[in-house]
Amino acid sequence: xxxxxxxxxxxxxxxxxxxxxxxxxxxxxxxxxxxxxxxxxxxxxxxxxxxxxxxxxxxxxxxxxxxxxxxxxxxxxxxxxxxxxxxxxxxxxxxxxxxxxxxxxxxxxxxxxxxxxxxxxxxxxxxxxxxxxxxxxxxxxxxxxxxxxxxxxxxx
Amino acid sequence: xxxxxxxxxxxxxxxxxxxxxxxxxxxxxxxxxxxxxxxxxxxxxxxxxxxxxxxxxxxxxxxxxxxxxxxxxxxxxxxxxxxxxxxxxxxxxxxxxxxxxxxxxxxxxxxxxxxxxxxxxxxxxxxxxxxxxxxxxxxxxxxxxxxxxxxxxxxxxxxxxxxxxxxxxxxxxxxxxxxxxxxxxxxxxxxxxxxxxxxxxxxxxxxxxxxxxxxxxxxxxxxxxxxxxxxxxxxxxxxxxxxxxxxxxxx
Numbered sequence: 001x002x003x004x005x006x007x008x009x010x011x012x013x014x015x016x017x018x019x020x021x022x023x024x025x026x027x028x029x030x031x032x033x034x035x036x037x038x039x040x041x042x043x044x045x046x047x048x049x050x051x052x053x054x055x056x057x058x059x060x061x062x063x064x065x066x067x068x069x070x071x072x073x074x075x076x077x078x079x080x081x082x083x084x085x086x087x088x089x090x091x092x093x094x095x096x097x098x099x100x101x102x103x104x105x106x107x108x109x110x111x112x113x114x115x116x117x118x119x120x121x122x123x124x125x126x127x128x129x130x131x132x133x134x135x136x137x138x139x140x141x142x143x144x145x146x147x148x149x150x151x152x153x154x155x156x
Numbered sequence: 157x158x159x160x161x162x163x164x165x166x167x168x169x170x171x172x173x174x175x176x177x178x179x180x181x182x183x184x185x186x187x188x189x190x191x192x193x194x195x196x197x198x199x200x201x202x203x204x205x206x207x208x209x210x211x212x213x214x215x216x217x218x219x220x221x222x223x224x225x226x227x228x229x230x231x232x233x234x235x236x237x238x239x240x241x242x243x244x245x246x247x248x249x250x251x252x253x254x255x256x257x258x259x260x261x262x263x264x265x266x267x268x269x270x271x272x273x274x275x276x277x278x279x280x281x282x283x284x285x286x287x288x289x290x291x292x293x294x295x296x297x298x299x300x301x302x303x304x305x306x307x308x309x310x311x312x313x314x315x316x317x318x319x320x321x322x323x324x325x326x327x328x329x330x331x332x333x334x335x336x337x338x339x340x341x342x343x344x345x346x347x348x349x350x351x352x353x354x355x356x357x358x359x360x361x362x363x364x365x366x367x368x369x370x371x372x373x374x375x376x377x378x379x380x381x382x383x384x385x386x387x388x389x390x391x392x393x394x395x396x397x398x399x400x401x402x403x404x405x406x407x
Contacts, residue, residue: 017265018196019203022398025269028338032266063188064264066271066310068301070181071171075164082160120338 005142013037029123031131034060038077039107040136043088043100044143047081054078076114080107097133104132186303189273193261193306200263204399236356254407256280257291260400261306270314270334271297274403277305287366287406294394295319295359295370296403307405311397312372313340320362321372325355329362332372332391340373342389347380349387357391367406 013033021030038057041050058074065073084107092099108128112121174180215222262273276282288296288309297317301308310317313334321332321342330345342357355375361368377390 014195015199015202018263019199019201020206022200022263022269023203023207025398028269034265059188060192061266063185064192064262064273065266066264066300066308066314066316069171070175070184071167074171075167078164078167119336 005145009037009138009142026123026127027120029120029127031124031127033131033135035077035108035111036104036128036131036135037139039081039084039104040132040139041143042081042085043103043136044140047078047085050081051078054081076111080110083107083110100136101129101132104136105129182303186277186305189262189303189306193273193275196262197259236354256282256405256407258282258307258403258405260403269397270311270317271300272309272311272397272400272403274307274309274405275305276405277307278302279304281407282307282405283407285365287370288403289370289406290395290400291402291404292395293371295366295372296395296397296400298365299405309403313338313393313397318363319366319372320360321357322360323351323355323375324358325352326350329360330386330389332357335388335390340391340393342375342391343386345387345389347385347387351375351378351387351389353378357389 017033021033024030034057038050038053041053047054054077055074058071058077061073061077062070067073084103087106088099088103092103105125108125112125174184256276258274258276260272261275263269264271274282274288282299282302284299284302286299288298290296295312297309297311297314299307300310312319312332315334318331318333320329322329323342326349328345328349328351330342332340332342335341345351353375357372357374359366359368359370359372371394373391373393373395375389376392379388379390
């Protein structure tokens, strides 16, 4: 469970991100499942425990982008992760879907400010938000199971 | 808070060193692309198969209308042959260039889709600013980054791309670039110029980057509103970047 789930999840996310979603692009915009997954983990377990995922996702974005500076995406995701965790702990303590939705909305808006290519950014945020809750709940289920196995108290 | 600042400082120093060490970034990029290019190509092929399969069902209802459209397009294409002969003549000039075929092994994964990764790099003699065309001879973009075995191609739909172009039928010159909506436009064309939808746009060679006579696309829409100095011409690119699998690099 501890190893199999992440492997299946990563393969599924990469497959959707590379294979399927580009064909469903609207005005060149399609969701960023990798970013949503990382932010979900940050809300569930905090950014410190997910530093490895943040670095991996950031490196992946840097290599697969037209930006010429390595590491810039890692710093951007790290800043957003810290803000998202802060918002989820200070302002949206409730674990209802609306709170999670608002936290993601804030995180995604900050992320898109970096790219700011209206109307593509706006479409991408709306598109991202469709996938936010399913991905968050899948990961919440996994994090909960791992916490049970390890005998830890669940965050949510 | 101190811990966060400390982590950031450490990361910035590490990344600065990584970016400054000559060849390190390229080597690391080459390693990452070697691992992920085959996975990416595999996923992309499966995805194309799945979406293509569903596209058939979606299109069944439109077949009759599509048939009529195709007949009209066929007529239009016949009339365009004359214009295209000139482009063919211009393209023959490219014969002097050495061509290097390459496969597309990666694309932007964050939804911007303005560059592609090809499986030929510095080892195969690929260099920055080399011109990339489709197997049919239409303009795709130019090389903007090379690794040992891979190169990144900036598509003409990239926000940083701008190229000198002309309308083949009446030799009107302009600048082809991306618009805010992610489409391709031809700008800097005077409002006094008479244009028609469907006219062919080719490279003019005036930018000293792209050779003259490579097909870019056709005029899809003309916006000559009074509140702007120049006409804005929406271009339908001759190449479908989402379906492109192979390209040719002109050395």
